[in-house]
Amino acid sequence: MARLVVIDPGILSTVQDSGRFGLARYGVPHSGPMDWISFEIANLLVGNKRDDPAIEITGNFEAIFEGETSVSVVPGRIILNGEYLERFGTFHVRGGDILKVLNDRGFRSYLGLKELKIEEVLSSKSTCLPAKFGGLNGRKLMAGDVIECGNADIKDRTLECEMDWIFGNVARIVKGPQWDLLKNPNAIESEYVISSDSNRIGYRLIGERLSLESYEIVSEGMTAGAIQVPPDGLPIVMMADHPMTGGYSKIANVIYADLPVLGQKKPSDRIRFEMVDLDLARRLYFKYKEWIREIEFSLCNSLKDLYRVNVNGKYFDVEVKEIDDCGGWRHKYRLHNNG
Amino acid sequence: MVIEEMGERAIIVKFSDEISSSVHKIILAIDRFLTKSKPPVEWIPSYTSVTIFYDPEIISCEEIVGIIKEFKYEEIEESEKEIIEIPVVYGGKYGPDIEFVSDLNGMTVDEFIKFHSSFIYEVWMMGFMPGFAYLYGYSGSKIPRLERPRKSVIAGSVGMAGNQCGIYPFDGPGGWRIIGKTELKIFDIQKMPPSLDLGKRVRFIPL
Numbered sequence: 429m430a431r432l433v434v435i436d437p438g439i440l441s442t443v444q445d446s447g448r449f450g451l452a453r454y455g456v457p458h459s460g461p462m463d464w465i466s467f468e469i470a471n472l473l474v475g476n477k478r479d480d481p482a483i484e485i486t487g488n489f490e491a492i493f494e495g496e497t498s499v500s501v502v503p504g505r506i507i508l509n510g511e512y513l514e515r516f517g518t519f520h521v522r523g524g525d526i527l528k529v530l531n532d533r534g535f536r537s538y539l540g541l542k543e544l545k546i547e548e549v550l551s552s553k554s555t556c557l558p559a560k561f562g563g564l565n566g567r568k569l570m571a572g573d574v575i576e577c578g579n580a581d582i583k584d585r586t587l588e589c590e591m592d593w594i595f596g597n598v599a600r601i602v603k604g605p606q607w608d609l610l611k612n613p614n615a616i617e618s619e620y621v622i623s624s625d626s627n628r629i630g631y632r633l634i635g636e637r638l639s640l641e642s643y644e645i646v647s648e649g650m651t652a653g654a655i656q657v658p659p660d661g662l663p664i665v666m667m668a669d670h671p672m673t674g675g676y677s678k679i680a681n682v683i684y685a686d687l688p689v690l691g692q693k694k695p696s697d698r699i700r701f702e703m704v705d706l707d708l709a710r711r712l713y714f715k716y717k718e719w720i721r722e723i724e725f726s727l728c729n730s731l732k733d734l735y736r737v738n739v740n741g742k743y744f745d746v747e748v749k750e751i752d753d754c755g756g757w758r759h760k761y762r763l764h765n766n767g
Numbered sequence: 768m769v770i771e772e773m774g775e776r777a778i779i780v781k782f783s784d785e786i787s788s789s790v791h792k793i794i795l796a797i798d799r800f801l802t803k804s805k806p807p808v809e810w811i812p813s814y815t816s817v818t819i820f821y822d823p824e825i826i827s828c829e830e831i832v833g834i835i836k837e838f839k840y841e842e843i844e845e846s847e848k849e850i851i852e853i854p855v856v857y858g859g860k861y862g863p864d865i866e867f868v869s870d871l872n873g874m875t876v877d878e879f880i881k882f883h884s885s886f887i888y889e890v891w892m893m894g895f896m897p898g899f900a901y902l903y904g905y906s907g908s909k910i911p912r913l914e915r916p917r918k919s920v921i922a923g924s925v926g927m928a929g930n931q932c933g934i935y936p937f938d939g940p941g942g943w944r945i946i947g948k949t950e951l952k953i954f955d956i957q958k959m960p961p962s963l964d965l966g967k968r969v970r971f972i973p974l
Contacts, residue, residue, distance in 0.1 A: 449809055453893060454893050455893045550956055559896055602775065646814050651818070673895065683774065
């Protein structure tokens, strides 16, 4: 058993697993990570399953460890006892070590820890901030909070992971159910600024006002990424803790593959939407999922020195024996964000 | 029936653009149909539509549409709908808007309490916050929302807006007119499924 004692929780740190599913009909939000790609990679780096709980850190973060374990931070930077560590790594920490997380490029990072000891509420460990349950007592982390986790003994390792597009300012969208109500459709592809009144529930955008034939509809179910337009014409993008039903027109939907792009945006950042079709949205979803599975496979097997090799279309598991110590290992993963 | 896609992971199956008891009956029936046919999806029944969430790696949109096309309307008997009794303290400090709502109906507060508790309400949708049920059944004057929502409404508060009635399961902001409060825990995170669900009926018992 290891313990993490929070010194500085930053702007907002919460425990999130992949989300709380199956209770949407009762109005229970899905919650879960704002950037599912970084979240899954952080988990994989410490030998967790992709959907295990991790700590979502907004802004910067500082904690001290009691006991030994392994940690990962994606996509931010770890400063361990004052030393900057490589990005996308798994690192061993000992009792007394001080870990700082620096969100130097995006706005949110995931701190991966083995077996976070968090009680399950309604079949998930995610914090539901709007209704104050789940995670750590239904609230954000505060200085002095102690979180227990398991010990992990993973050789320090680094994933050469290129996902710079996550920090770009383009999020792709598809047409939403009330798209036809929009009278100035070109406006949606103009540049918007993230309002300071944005949070895990939704991102309010400031920019060209959207003019609709009708703003209010009969309330219906909503999904993350849905772009609602209230009567003031300024769009609101539904994020992880969004209410499950809503009564404003939804003119478009940010594609699932690009939700992390928004999740990494902070107030006053700029975002531009680019219209694509559903077919591309699905292809990207499959592609990103496959990319993460490849990372998972490689990380699992690096422990066994097993590699999967494709020869003329057939897959082989190949065991690799070390003949010269080259100081750990590296894998290269590049994800290009086009279909 | 109109089927619309909402992103690559959700579809909305819509039966009407207007809220009515006849559409609600169709929603109840399709909700039961989905419960029986158990597709690997999650869904939210609402006033006039059902929103279905799916993972395209598990099931395709076409497959879901195929399942929906097999739906045939079968009416659900009123007697099948459980009635839940909710004790309410009307008015006083827990019902700051009761005079307003009574005046709107041209009644004294006592008359209004009698009137409000004479209806049998039915859950037509859930949403807004966990466990919040939109209850239909009231047929008095339409009630306008507060111009400025309250920053904090306490859990258990009974509110009204339009011809809907609802009970706040958690403390939180709210723009509905508050007429009373129940001690009953409306949404208990230790107890699933919650007592209120689509098609359940409610009777308010004045204390």
